[in-house]
Amino acid sequence: MILTQCAVCATELGLSLGKKCGRCSTRYCGPECQVQHWKEGGHDKLCKKIKKAGGAEQYNANNKYAEAVAVAAEACAEDTKGQTCFICTQALHWKTKEGLVRGCSCRGTAGFAHVSCLVEQAKILVAEAEENNLGPKAWNERWVRWEKCSLCEQKYHGVVCCALGWACWKMYLGRPETDFARKFAMTYLGNGLAAVNNYEDALTVGEAELAMEQRLGAPEASILIGMGNLAQTYNMLGREEDSLRMMRDIYFGSLKLYGEDGDTILAANNYAMALTSLRRCKEAKELLRKTTPVARQVLGENDQLMLHLRTIYATASYYDPDATLGDLRESVKTLEDTARIARRVMGGAHPFLESIERDLGKSRTVLSAHEAGKSVVFEPEES
Numbered sequence: 001m002i003l004t005q006c007a008v009c010a011t012e013l014g015l016s017l018g019k020k021c022g023r024c025s026t027r028y029c030g031p032e033c034q035v036q037h038w039k040e041g042g043h044d045k046l047c048k049k050i051k052k053a054g055g056a057e058q059y060n061a062n063n064k065y066a067e068a069v070a071v072a073a074e075a076c077a078e079d080t081k082g083q084t085c086f087i088c089t090q091a092l093h094w095k096t097k098e099g100l101v102r103g104c105s106c107r108g109t110a111g112f113a114h115v116s117c118l119v120e121q122a123k124i125l126v127a128e129a130e131e132n133n134l135g136p137k138a139w140n141e142r143w144v145r146w147e148k149c150s151l152c153e154q155k156y157h158g159v160v161c162c163a164l165g166w167a168c169w170k171m172y173l174g175r176p177e178t179d180f181a182r183k184f185a186m187t188y189l190g191n192g193l194a195a196v197n198n199y200e201d202a203l204t205v206g207e208a209e210l211a212m213e214q215r216l217g218a219p220e221a222s223i224l225i226g227m228g229n230l231a232q233t234y235n236m237l238g239r240e241e242d243s244l245r246m247m248r249d250i251y252f253g254s255l256k257l258y259g260e261d262g263d264t265i266l267a268a269n270n271y272a273m274a275l276t277s278l279r280r281c282k283e284a285k286e287l288l289r290k291t292t293p294v295a296r297q298v299l300g301e302n303d304q305l306m307l308h309l310r311t312i313y314a315t316a317s318y319y320d321p322d323a324t325l326g327d328l329r330e331s332v333k334t335l336e337d338t339a340r341i342a343r344r345v346m347g348g349a350h351p352f353l354e355s356i357e358r359d360l361g362k363s364r365t366v367l368s369a370h371e372a373g374k375s376v377v378f379e380p381e382e383s
């Protein structure tokens with residue numbers, strides 16, 4: 001992760017608080033931790049080395065990058081056996097001696113490369129765009145080489161995505177906070193950490209990025225995207241209440257920025273889903289009663305998001321302990337209807353259709369129990 005904590009006691013410092021080592025910029029919560037780090041933490045020996053590397057953040061990123069490359073090459077060793085790099089044409093990298101990786105959608109003998117060669121390629125392309133003032137469009141087209149393979153044009157995943165995330169952050173972290181490359185590098189690092197299921201560190205990066213954007217007065221749309229990433233990371237960490245809080249803020253932020261349609265419909269969908277999964281069914285239904293008519297007009301009856309909104313409403317109904325017989329009948333009817341539309345629009349094997357059919361099964365169970373005067377309680381993992 002990036003360095004947002006005291007190097008000794010791990011107190012949260014964000015991106016700017018705390019006391020810095022005058023030489024190498026390692027940060028501490030205060031003089032006590034700094035003194036202790038020098039005397040007992042080995043900082044007396046490392047300080048010069050860190051300064052030489054370009055400061056604490058750079059030193060950390062360099063080390064993390066080297067680790068991530070080693071992990072990636074190791075994980076890809078079986079797949080890349082006997083192959084050569086499509087960029088430098090060698091099996092072993094001439095300078096770093098690192099092994100090959102492949103983490104995109106290339107098949108057969110295509111797409112094997114050294115992380116270092118991928119990094120060099122992206123770095124040079126972006127530098128050319130900047131040095132020759134090629135403009136934002138060219139810059140964006142070249143920038144994607146940090147996250148997409150130049151052969152198959154698909155995103156890197158897993159360990160390769162993580163190594164490139166560290167590479168990108170290591171490359172641009174020294175730039176001013178307002179620099180686009182630095183901001184995007186932070187995003188890619190967060191994505192890379194999430195790609196190897198390191199959600200704890202992805203969260204640290206995401207929170208730091210959001211705090212930075214808010215501090216710099218970034219456009220609201222960009223802040224909402226950052227919040228969306230965080231909400232997802234909270235979810236992956238099982239922090240459902242935090243995720244819900246974020247989803248709510250995104251919904252109201254979108255409402256203010258875009259009005260009732262556009263991205264607000266998706267934000268409402270996500271917020272309603274979070275409410276339902278925490279069994280706050282009445283709030284979810286109230287929200288959906290507002291959003292669904294707008295979605296019906298803007299998106300139409302056959303749109304997947306529209307179907308999804310209706311499905312959540314039906315789900316919130318059968319999870320609601322106070323649902324009436326009428327509510328439950330409506331829930332079953334809605335799910336029968338959305339299943340029928342989904343089958344027609346998306347085909348019979350679509351995972352979305354499967355999930356609607358699971359919901360339909362559950363809503364029928366609840367309805368017949370209710371008709372027999374019994375109640376059904378679903379375990380959380382069944383939801």
Ligand SMILES: [Zn+2]
Pocket residue numbers: 006007008009010011028029030033
């Ligand atoms: Zn401390």
Ligand SMILES: [Zn+2]
Pocket residue numbers: 021022023024025026043046047048050
């Ligand atoms: Zn130092």
Ligand SMILES: [Zn+2]
Pocket residue numbers: 085086087088089090093113114117
């Ligand atoms: Zn190579």
Ligand SMILES: [Zn+2]
Pocket residue numbers: 104105106111149150151152153154
């Ligand atoms: Zn590829």
